[in-house]
Amino acid sequence: MRYFTKDKLFTKDFFITYAWLIAGCFTFAGGAVLFAEPYGFAPGGTYGLSMVFHHLWGWRTELSAFCMDVPLLLIGIYFLGSKFGVKTVISIFLIPAFMWLIHATWGYDALVEPGIYDMNELHEPLLSAIFGGIVYGLGIGMIFKSRATSGGSDIISMIINKYTHISLGTLVIIVDCTITLSTVIAFGDWKLPMYSWIIIFIEGKVIDFVLDGAKGNKTMMIVTKNIPAVKDVIINEVGRGATLIPAVGMYNGNKRDILYTILSRREAVMLRHRVAEIDEEAFINVIDSSEILGRGFKSIKLED
Numbered sequence: 001m002r003y004f005t006k007d008k009l010f011t012k013d014f015f016i017t018y019a020w021l022i023a024g025c026f027t028f029a030g031g032a033v034l035f036a037e038p039y040g041f042a043p044g045g046t047y048g049l050s051m052v053f054h055h056l057w058g059w060r061t062e063l064s065a066f067c068m069d070v071p072l073l074l075i076g077i078y079f080l081g082s083k084f085g086v087k088t089v090i091s092i093f094l095i096p097a098f099m100w101l102i103h104a105t106w107g108y109d110a111l112v113e114p115g116i117y118d119m120n121e122l123h124e125p126l127l128s129a130i131f132g133g134i135v136y137g138l139g140i141g142m143i144f145k146s147r148a149t150s151g152g153s154d155i156i157s158m159i160i161n162k163y164t165h166i167s168l169g170t171l172v173i174i175v176d177c178t179i180t181l182s183t184v185i186a187f188g189d190w191k192l193p194m195y196s197w198i199i200i201f202i203e204g205k206v207i208d209f210v211l212d213g214a215k216g217n218k219t220m221m222i223v224t225k226n227i228p229a230v231k232d233v234i235i236n237e238v239g240r241g242a243t244l245i246p247a248v249g250m251y252n253g254n255k256r257d258i259l260y261t262i263l264s265r266r267e268a269v270m271l272r273h274r275v276a277e278i279d280e281e282a283f284i285n286v287i288d289s290s291e292i293l294g295r296g297f298k299s300i301k302l303e304d
Contacts, residue, residue, distance in 0.1 A: 017146045024142030025091050028150055029098035031139055035132030036199065037061055038110035040119045040192055042183045043136060043199040044176020046072070046152035047095075052186045055119060062096030062103075069151035076155035080162065087148030088155070095150060125195050133199040137206025140172070144211060153179060173204040217289040218268035222259040222275060223247075224282035230259055233274045238267050262289060 032047055040055045042048035050064035069092045076088060109115060112124045112131070122128075143150050149158055157171035180196035183189065224230050227244070234242045242261040249256060263271060268286060275282050 020142045020146035021087060021091060021148055022094065024139045024144075024146065025094035025150070026098045026139075027135060027142060028139030029095050029102055031132050031135035032061065033099055033102045033106065033108075034111035035128045035135060036196075038108060038113075038116075038119060039122055039125050039128055039195065040183065040187060041125075041129065041132070041196045041199060042180045042192070043132065043196045043203065044153055044172070044179045045150070047150075048176065048179050048196070049182060052182050056186055062099040065152065066092065066096045072152055072155050076149065076151075076159070079159045080155075087146060088151055091143055091148050092151045125191070126198070129195040129198040130202060133202025134206055136199060137203040138210060140203065141207040141210025144207065167208060170204060172207060173200050176200045176203075217262060217264060219260070219262050219287040219289045220268060220271065221285040221287075222261070222282060223256060223284075224259070224275065224279045226279050226282075227257055227259065229278045230275055230282075233271060233278070234259070234261055237274065238263065238271055240267060 032051070035041075036043050036048075037051050037054065040051065042052050046065040046068040047061060049068070050059070050061040053059045053064050054061045073088055073092060110122055110124070110128055112128050113122050116122055140150055144158075149155055153172070153175045157175050160166065160171050177197055177200055180193040180200065183192035183196065222230060231242060231244075234240055240261055240263055242259050245258040245260050247256055247258050248254070261271075272284060272286070275284060
């Protein structure tokens, strides 16, 4: 994904980009207030640290995070560009604003255990951690999809991603898992970082899902004696294209052809059964494809 592009004002892409950004900020704020903050979790980033400060000294989470995000924003602008900074400025203001709004309307209750204000009396930390990870991941994934960041440790993750191309979800997990250890120092409870790591792990997987999709495509390489029949199934029944690749068997030196095709998960199951009906001795290699670009799949054009 390309983050540092110029958004033309009032175009379709402009409205889509900022819709992702606003929705992501609201979702992130909801995950923080409703699932993480009441339990004393610290799911990474400046907001994780701010939740620790909130339980230790009563500081407002959104205000503490805002004060930490500003210097990190300046670092992000330096490494990632000023346009990136503009969107992140918006998210840095929107997330605490949405958190304040949710606090003002909902309060400080956990969504799964409303009415309990003492973190030591809450009894559903695992359920809250699981759904917190999902909501956090959706929120951050949407913010990333708008080619922005929620600030804080996300900026660190995106800088590393720019130079290493490691998955953003993986980087978020690595950076934030370290930050969660602050809860052990603050509260002396090893269970809190463990619950926070659950949030971070689920969050990272959901981020990758939002950015890359379900990755349900399959690449199939088929060796069969009845190429015309299998070709007919691929083109006319499944509705996909295929490429015929000449090959030579290394065992006996016989020449043979390989059918190369890419399909959805459902189409791959259908083709596998049809090939078995046509040629029981056929050889099929099925490969999971993380990203397919081109006609019939995801656009090859970079997202601007």
